Amino acid sequence: MPLVQLIILVNAATMDMKNIHITVVDADLSSSSRLLVGKLNASHFFEVGDMAISKQDGMDRLQDNLTDVVIFIPSGMEQDMQKVGGSNVQIIADAIDASKAQLSYGYLSNIIRDLNFEISIRQKNSFDLKQIKSESLYWFNPELNYKYFMLPAVLAILVTLIGMFLSALNLVREKEVGTAEQINVTPIKKYQFILGKLIPFLIIGLLELTLGLTIGIVLYGLPINGNLSVLYSFAIIYLIAVLGIGLFISTQSQTQQQVMMISFFFMLIFILLSGAFTAVENMPEIAQQLNRLNPVYYFMNAIRMILLKGVGYSDLILEFRSIFIIACVSVSLAVISYRKTT
Amino acid sequence: MEKEKVIIVKDLVKKFGNFIANDHLNFHVDKGEIFGFLGANGAGKTTAMRILCGLSKPSSGLVEVAGFNVKTNAEDVKKRIGYMSQKFSLFEDLTIWENMRFFSTVYGMSRSNFKARGQLLLQKLNLFDERNRLVSTLSLGWKQKLAFTVAILHEPSIVFLDEPTGGVDPITRRQFWEMIYEAADDGITVFVTTHYMDEAEYCNRVTIMVDGRIDALDTPSELKKQFKAESMNEVFLSLAR
Numbered sequence: 001m002p003l004v005q006l007i008i009l010v011n012a013a014t015m016d017m018k019n020i021h022i023t024v025v026d027a028d029l030s031s032s033s034r035l036l037v038g039k040l041n042a043s044h045f046f047e048v049g050d051m052a053i054s055k056q057d058g059m060d061r062l063q064d065n066l067t068d069v070v071i072f073i074p075s076g077m078e079q080d081m082q083k084v085g086g087s088n089v090q091i092i093a094d095a096i097d098a099s100k101a102q103l104s105y106g107y108l109s110n111i112i113r114d115l116n117f118e119i120s121i122r123q124k125n126s127f128d129l130k131q132i133k134s135e136s137l138y139w140f141n142p143e144l145n146y147k148y149f150m151l152p153a154v155l156a157i158l159v160t161l162i163g164m165f166l167s168a169l170n171l172v173r174e175k176e177v178g179t180a181e182q183i184n185v186t187p188i189k190k191y192q193f194i195l196g197k198l199i200p201f202l203i204i205g206l207l208e209l210t211l212g213l214t215i216g217i218v219l220y221g222l223p224i225n226g227n228l229s230v231l232y233s234f235a236i237i238y239l240i241a242v243l244g245i246g247l248f249i250s251t252q253s254q255t256q257q258q259v260m261m262i263s264f265f266f267m268l269i270f271i272l273l274s275g276a277f278t279a280v281e282n283m284p285e286i287a288q289q290l291n292r293l294n295p296v297y298y299f300m301n302a303i304r305m306i307l308l309k310g311v312g313y314s315d316l317i318l319e320f321r322s323i324f325i326i327a328c329v330s331v332s333l334a335v336i337s338y339r340k341t342t
Numbered sequence: 343m344e345k346e347k348v349i350i351v352k353d354l355v356k357k358f359g360n361f362i363a364n365d366h367l368n369f370h371v372d373k374g375e376i377f378g379f380l381g382a383n384g385a386g387k388t389t390a391m392r393i394l395c396g397l398s399k400p401s402s403g404l405v406e407v408a409g410f411n412v413k414t415n416a417e418d419v420k421k422r423i424g425y426m427s428q429k430f431s432l433f434e435d436l437t438i439w440e441n442m443r444f445f446s447t448v449y450g451m452s453r454s455n456f457k458a459r460g461q462l463l464l465q466k467l468n469l470f471d472e473r474n475r476l477v478s479t480l481s482l483g484w485k486q487k488l489a490f491t492v493a494i495l496h497e498p499s500i501v502f503l504d505e506p507t508g509g510v511d512p513i514t515r516r517q518f519w520e521m522i523y524e525a526a527d528d529g530i531t532v533f534v535t536t537h538y539m540d541e542a543e544y545c546n547r548v549t550i551m552v553d554g555r556i557d558a559l560d561t562p563s564e565l566k567k568q569f570k571a572e573s574m575n576e577v578f579l580s581l582a583r
Contacts, residue, residue: 177434185423187420341396
């Protein structure tokens with residue numbers, strides 16, 4: 001089951017910009033405007049649909065969800081360019097999906113800048129060429145493969161889910177069935193009991209991580225630039241932290257429903273804050289502060305940095321230290337709050 | 343001859359908020375005795391038993407089990423007792439043998455000791471050949487007998503049975519009581535709650551609880567004499583009314 005999730009989620013969570021549907025309103029019908037349309041067509045990010053007759057027509061299409069972006073080329077664009085040395089095109093993007101709109105704007109700007117160059121070269125306006133040219137190099141993920149970014153995140157989420165839910169549900173189920181009481185009349189020590197709950201799920205979590213990594217490598221060619229021993233030692237501490245939280249929740253709960261509700265509450269906050277889908281740096285200050293308590297945040301950082309950047313222990317001191325503290329606190333809470341006597 | 347007392351209860355009170363579940367209980371149980379604990383539903387039997395087992399703390403009063411104070415040395419008490427709750431509570435997804443092995447290690451039995459005693463007890467039950475069966479596949483009667491076996495596996499000095507024969511057919515109940523007698527012969531004190539008044543006759547002494555208080559405590563024959571009754575059933579009805 002987690003495997004299916006991994007395979008589907010990675011594809012679903014992808015934010016690669018492909019097949020952006022674009023509608024061109026060409027009121028100029030000049031060689032320059034046709035050059036622009038040709039360039040858009042050539043880019044594999046865009047799919048130029050039908051040409052709209054008027055700007056209004058284009059807007060209607062945007063309204064009806066038939067297109068993602070409308071690009072409006074005013075009449076006389078070519079003339080303006082030759083006479084005044086510049087002209088405007090209008091880009092109207094459907095910003096309901098803000099990141100998609102932003103990205104398509106970025107890609108379009110690049111294409112139009114390219115076009116500027118070509119036209120300048122063609123006109124041999126050498127003074128126009130004297131500009132600072134910026135060239136982007138993308139490190140650590142040169143092909144900007146979004147899956148490389150999402151796969152570790154999805155993996156981290158799955159490991160977290162399994163760890164927290166399984167451990168929490170297991171203990172509270174024993175309470176419901178009555179085996180917990182049977183164990184409470186034995187002279188077993190509290191720490192022995194919590195360890196007995198922790199270790200099997202730790203192993204399951206690690207197996208799951210291994211399985212997920214294998215799938216990532218086989219199906220998606222996920223690069224493993226870092227040392228796996230670093231990743232696994234981090235994962236062990238992390239799982240102990242998460243399992244501790246799960247067990248703590250279940251010591252405080254009486255029924256499986258309670259456990260589900262409470263763990264859901266924490267999971268959602270942890271995952272959304274963790275930076276799995278959105279950049280933590282863009283979050284409000286308070287969210288960033290909260291993240292200092294968020295184990296998923298540290299694991300998210302660590303797994304991405306280890307797999308994609310190939311960092312070692314020395315670059316992860318903060319993460320290791322933080323997760324270690326969280327693990328100690330959560331397991332102690334679980335041991336202390338587990339009551340054999342009521 | 344003064345008998346050794348394995349359970350001493352003095353002025354035990356247990357309150358849940360304003361509700362008094364156990365109202366100044368006073369009794370003791372002698373070593374090797376089969377002690378019946380009777381009462382209607384909600385009379386406070388299970389509450390009292392949970393306190394004796396160290397599962398629940400008394401609000402006030404002194405409770406000594408196997409020579410230890412339940413309030414302060416609950417873990418020492420737990421080492422020396424066995425407990426079988428009214429709800430079947432072995433691990434359904436483990437086999438008979440795995441369940442027994444698990445509880446034997448929890449009680450710190452050595453492996454060889456466990457193997458010998460486990461085999462002996464299972465053979466008595468005629469379950470030894472079935473020891474690799476999942477517990478969930480057993481019928482209720484077998485489950486109860488197995489639960490009792492697990493409860494006395496580590497040779498406790500006292501075993502607490504909370505309505506062990508609820509929902510069990512008469513033949514199995516009979517066999518169950520034979521097991522209880524055998525355990526008592528081995529020197530294990532048996533503390534048992536029940537609704538079945540015919541079972542009360544099997545006990546050495548019985549107490550009858552009504553509304554959190556102990557209203558009668560004696561041997562079944564003495565009680566019958568005292569209440570001028572033919573059977574324990576009549577004794578119970580005249581008290582509980």
